[in-house]
Amino acid sequence: MSKSRFEYVKQFEQQTDTLLLPNCFLVVRVDGRAFHRFAAAHKYRRPNDERGIGLMNRCAERVMREFPDIFVAYGESDEYSFVFRRNTTLYSRRQFKYLSYVVSLFSSSFVYHWKEFFGDEELQYAPCFDARVVCYPTLRNMRDYLSWRQADTHINNLYNTCFWALVQQDNKTPTEAEQILRVTDSGAKNEMLFTQFKTNYNELPAVYRKGSVLVWERTEEGASVVTLHEDIIGNGFWDARPELLKGQQD
Amino acid sequence: MSKSRFEYVKQFEQQTDTLLLPNCFLVVRVDGRAFHRFAAAHKYRRPNDERGIGLMNRCAERVMREFPDIFVAYGESDEYSFVFRRNTTLYSRRQFKYLSYVVSLFSSSFVYHWKEFFGDEELQYAPCFDARVVCYPTLRNMRDYLSWRQADTHINNLYNTCFWALVQQDNKTPTEAEQILRVTDSGAKNEMLFTQFKTNYNELPAVYRKGSVLVWERTEEGASVVTLHEDIIGNGFWDARPELLKGQQD
Amino acid sequence: MSKSRFEYVKQFEQQTDTLLLPNCFLVVRVDGRAFHRFAAAHKYRRPNDERGIGLMNRCAERVMREFPDIFVAYGESDEYSFVFRRNTTLYSRRQFKYLSYVVSLFSSSFVYHWKEFFGDEELQYAPCFDARVVCYPTLRNMRDYLSWRQADTHINNLYNTCFWALVQQDNKTPTEAEQILRVTDSGAKNEMLFTQFKTNYNELPAVYRKGSVLVWERTEEGASVVTLHEDIIGNGFWDARPELLKGQQD
Amino acid sequence: MSKSRFEYVKQFEQQTDTLLLPNCFLVVRVDGRAFHRFAAAHKYRRPNDERGIGLMNRCAERVMREFPDIFVAYGESDEYSFVFRRNTTLYSRRQFKYLSYVVSLFSSSFVYHWKEFFGDEELQYAPCFDARVVCYPTLRNMRDYLSWRQADTHINNLYNTCFWALVQQDNKTPTEAEQILRVTDSGAKNEMLFTQFKTNYNELPAVYRKGSVLVWERTEEGASVVTLHEDIIGNGFWDARPELLKGQQD
Numbered sequence A, B, C, D: 001m002s003k004s005r006f007e008y009v010k011q012f013e014q015q016t017d018t019l020l021l022p023n024c025f026l027v028v029r030v031d032g033r034a035f036h037r038f039a040a041a042h043k044y045r046r047p048n049d050e051r052g053i054g055l056m057n058r059c060a061e062r063v064m065r066e067f068p069d070i071f072v073a074y075g076e077s078d079e080y081s082f083v084f085r086r087n088t089t090l091y092s093r094r095q096f097k098y099l100s101y102v103v104s105l106f107s108s109s110f111v112y113h114w115k116e117f118f119g120d121e122e123l124q125y126a127p128c129f130d131a132r133v134v135c136y137p138t139l140r141n142m143r144d145y146l147s148w149r150q151a152d153t154h155i156n157n158l159y160n161t162c163f164w165a166l167v168q169q170d171n172k173t174p175t176e177a178e179q180i181l182r183v184t185d186s187g188a189k190n191e192m193l194f195t196q197f198k199t200n201y202n203e204l205p206a207v208y209r210k211g212s213v214l215v216w217e218r219t220e221e222g223a224s225v226v227t228l229h230e231d232i233i234g235n236g237f238w239d240a241r242p243e244l245l246k247g248q249q250d
């Protein structure tokens, strides 16, 4: 049985496994497949389940520790974004390596750490995440990417908080709640929460409103990953941590 | 907080998430990252650990049942190849979807089913797999791809069987074993096993010599995935299962 | 002035200059940019100008002689398709090389040979062509590609023949002609030509109805390119020239 | 003859015709194919033929006027680089459109304008250029690209000036000249020209030493393309023309 006459098929790999453009920030975003079903099957609390969030953050930390070229990660809902340093040369910037390693380790970690967060709530089936890798040429583009995700968190969370208040506390049907919210802007939603449900939206846990930001913290004992729930849209976050973008200016 | 001024970043995704060429067979191959270390850390038996093989096959079955457009899969060592029907239009043939779903589900399944195969051998850490997607234009190319992997199984397994016989039964050091084998061809290795170790290579379990082939079996009760350990290089396998390539001729 | 510190920019080329999938037929199609304007500016005859066709064929022949891996080419209107043998390894299958060489040589030839076909009709400005390269995995796909272009020729030419007959011989305005033709199928158009304009469509020159097909003819004196105006949709053309597809079966 | 059953082949185009990453500078570089032969066949003067340079510049100007999103172009020897504004959205950033239009128009213009520069020196055959398109994420990368090309001009021109002085004035054979120059650095080459050939390298025409830079000049009467022969590696050139990079900062 000679292997050599089949080996030509290896070269077909070249066409798909392209190299990511140098000097771009590389973002890998993973997102749970059909997580509406997964959340329902595992009795996720609404609108936010802190067990689920804790597990996602744990998986992201695992990924980040494995790939120190990730300098910031951002998570919300069933998704997580990992940003690699723009000058990373890991795997010669082969796109498939970044994509597959990140989503694979995230997925296996999700099962591995499940019990630490969900205790007696049994995992019903192995979950699945999609992933994509995207290039961002400038600092501005990369920051706008993260801002896009955090603005998404804000909008979804404000909506979901109102929605479930209407359903759970005001006994509205999902359809009624949806109709009520369809005509409200951001201000009206805040107002509704405050007046009708005695809830000051800005006093809800930051983890729900801001999502989770993972960065490296370097001390004398070594480097560790810390989880923050802060605004990353404004300059404050970045100005306070100059090491994040050091060597990454345009 | 307006989301709209950040939304432009979404369009950067288009550049990397390309569509796979129509009418090609699509192969997704996953391969364990640093599995020499993983095997050592989990006391995998040498040269083949049937628990590990059983687990890999279980994961592959899970993937195949999730994506019925996979019509054949082939596994050996720490890798698995999944072949999608050439006319699949799943996810508009977006390469990232195929790649990420397969490797994600395979990885999470690996942890999910670990205990069923390894019992008291505790999983030490979440494993990680890489993945790639490759296009093959013709039936011949696709079959040569599978033949390439099975020929690889044969060569590696024959080598490893000799190597570990020399080390475990003949008390050679790994370096000595390597030196002895360096000058042997396939015939000499068979001969060594037979003469020196009273082993008829061809009578070793087919799962070690041939790897694992997964195909769909359709009966009146429905479709199920069956695991075979047969030669897929010759025509016999394919001729006996005309439904495999039905509608997939060039 | 040191060059070395700038040389890193060369590697950015890798990301765009990808390799075309092996074993696929490669088609490069060129198409004149804004040729409605070019045709008007150079008083092209309507609906077909044999000078223009002759020039296009001359350019295509030049391209084909330069790249003998092109085994068939097909031209109509302001476009030309060049089909490279599926096993070509020219330029390691770098897509940019195929694309640029073909469109460049076609374009420069267009000016170079202009006078031979248009005589005293002065070339007003340098013309411009776009180009694309497309992969076709199977013989069937490649033949369907050529059939697609020849079916296009047929449909456009039948329409244009009717349109200009109505305008030139029946004094209809373009808008009137368009309205008349909007409700006619292929049969009705043939009928109109025959009854109203005493024209048997099938007796019009084949070059208008079938476009131009370029293939290699090998005789004892050597190889030359011949220009045909035949049906290439049916099997006849291909069966009569077995050397065309020799070594190119799936 | 139905066209519809063939139309599926159009979608195969999607796989190759990818979109260039937003916010990157796009560079199209064209380079003459086998111009050593072309130069010999048309008796180009050595080491620089101002007729050839004039013609190249004329073609580049034509391209630039056709695509005003090109804000700077740089030419030397048988090559020309065209830099599109980073925010260009021409043709939805389809890579094939940029590549093919630029190289096609450049090539046809070369023949169209030949006689204006070469007079009685007949064009022997239609020339051919390759082309590539490259993305540069930042201003620095784009400027380094242009610096790379201009440093190349300097090195080649200094070498060629010495080489042809040795051959033409000192009656060395090409092999001898090459051997002499092999061991010289930049300083030694300048010295040799000055001492042995009474030539002050820095007083040679700037067009040979610096290549040609094309930029837009906007006056009250409108915009026109101007040809410069200046250093573009240092900041001076860019600082003196702030409009070039306006709106293109990172």
Ligand SMILES: Nc1nc2c(ncn2[C@H]2C[C@H](O)[C@@H](COP(=O)(O)OP(=O)(O)OP(=O)(O)O)O2)c(=O)[nH]1
Pocket: A031, A032, A033, A034, A035, A036, A037, A039, A044, A045, A046, A047, A048, A049, A050, A052, A053, A077, A078
């Ligand atoms: N109850 C609950 N549901 C959550 C939580 N986090 C995420 N989810 C659910 C709500 C959404 O239905 C879903 C995320 O939305 P996606 O747009 O990703 O949709 P989904 O994953 O269903 O489909 P996909 O496969 O991503 O297209 O996950 C949570 O903390 N609590």
Ligand SMILES: Nc1nc2c(ncn2[C@H]2C[C@H](O)[C@@H](COP(=O)(O)OP(=O)(O)OP(=O)(O)O)O2)c(=O)[nH]1
Pocket: B031, B032, B033, B034, B035, B036, B037, B039, B044, B045, B046, B047, B048, B049, B050, B052, B053, B077, B078
């Ligand atoms: N003892 C033992 N080892 C196995 C078995 N199956 C696979 N392995 C190990 C042997 C090899 O070192 C490794 C597979 O080789 P690879 O070429 O994939 O290398 P590895 O995964 O170490 O590195 P990679 O990240 O894939 O480049 O997995 C098994 O059944 N028993």
Ligand SMILES: Nc1nc2c(ncn2[C@H]2C[C@H](O)[C@@H](COP(=O)(O)OP(=O)(O)OP(=O)(O)O)O2)c(=O)[nH]1
Pocket: C031, C032, C033, C034, C035, C036, C037, C039, C044, C045, C046, C047, C048, C049, C050, C052, C053, C077, C078
């Ligand atoms: N009068 C005349 N016109 C012709 C002849 N051959 C081609 N043309 C013109 C008719 C069409 O307007 C044009 C080809 O159509 P296209 O779809 O390629 O459009 P056009 O080149 O104008 O735009 P484009 O830049 O390709 O999108 O060329 C001819 O023999 N005689």
Ligand SMILES: Nc1nc2c(ncn2[C@H]2C[C@H](O)[C@@H](COP(=O)(O)OP(=O)(O)OP(=O)(O)O)O2)c(=O)[nH]1
Pocket: D031, D032, D033, D034, D035, D036, D037, D039, D044, D045, D046, D047, D048, D049, D050, D052, D053, D077, D078
């Ligand atoms: N005598 C003379 N030769 C020139 C002039 N400008 C360019 N050339 C020639 C010298 C080089 O042989 C050639 C450009 O070098 P390239 O590296 O582009 O090589 P070439 O075009 O031969 O091959 P290629 O197809 O680009 O790989 O053009 C000129 O002004 N005078």
Ligand SMILES: O=P(O)(O)OP(=O)(O)OP(=O)(O)O
Pocket: none
């Ligand atoms: O494992 P191979 O040989 O298919 O090669 P690769 O995975 O592309 O490369 P590597 O294993 O070195 O990451």
Ligand SMILES: O=P(O)(O)OP(=O)(O)OP(=O)(O)O
Pocket: none
């Ligand atoms: O698969 P879909 O429809 O979710 O498509 P997507 O590319 O994942 O889109 P999004 O980023 O909106 O989830």
Ligand SMILES: O=P(O)(O)OP(=O)(O)OP(=O)(O)O
Pocket: none
């Ligand atoms: O000319 P180079 O050095 O940019 O390289 P290339 O054009 O990519 O390669 P070649 O000239 O050998 O076709």
Ligand SMILES: O=P(O)(O)OP(=O)(O)OP(=O)(O)O
Pocket: none
């Ligand atoms: O540039 P267009 O609009 O002509 O787009 P295209 O890809 O050239 O389309 P077609 O093949 O229909 O000319």
Ligand SMILES: [Mg+2]
Pocket: A031
């Ligand atoms: Mg999605």
Ligand SMILES: [Mg+2]
Pocket: A031, A032, A033, A034, A035, A078
């Ligand atoms: Mg989801």
Ligand SMILES: [Mg+2]
Pocket: A031, A032, A077, A078, A079
């Ligand atoms: Mg989601």
Ligand SMILES: [Mg+2]
Pocket: B031
């Ligand atoms: Mg590998």
Ligand SMILES: [Mg+2]
Pocket: B031, B032, B033, B034, B035, B078
């Ligand atoms: Mg491995």
Ligand SMILES: [Mg+2]
Pocket: B031, B032, B077, B078, B079
């Ligand atoms: Mg392996």
Ligand SMILES: [Mg+2]
Pocket: C031
């Ligand atoms: Mg077009």
Ligand SMILES: [Mg+2]
Pocket: C031, C032, C033, C034, C035, C078
């Ligand atoms: Mg056209």
